[in-house]
Amino acid sequence: MEIWINPACSKCRSAVSLLDAEGAEYTVRRYLEDIPSEDEIREVLERLGLEPWDITRTQEAAAKELGLKEWARDESSRDRWITALAEHPKLIQRPIITADDGSAVVGRTEDAVRDALARK
DSSP states (O other): OOOEEEOHHHHHHHHHHHHHHHHHHOEETTTTOOOOHEEEEEHHHHHTTTTTGGOOOOHHHHHHHHHHHGSOOOOOGGHHHHHHHHOOGGGGSEEEETTTSSOOEOOOSHHHHHHHTOOO
């Protein structure tokens, strides 16, 4: 299992605490430092079963600068969104937990983290 975190994020710290409390084996990826490539983002989206706009933090300053709220949310715009996430990783919703069974969850709630734990 791997968890993408921003250490300054309270939801990320809560998710890590829960993983630790449950004795889970996982690796931490500080995705603002170890920035995911476009291909890695595509893979995580496939594992999540989501589109790039579903995991985009549209309230971030970079999102406002890019005008993301005005971007189309369709198949022809998908690559544009993925490029924006790779170029501005702060826009990626967090934490994202990739489970050993090939799935992934956005672990913003205790239930979502427990869901990832159940997918070992």
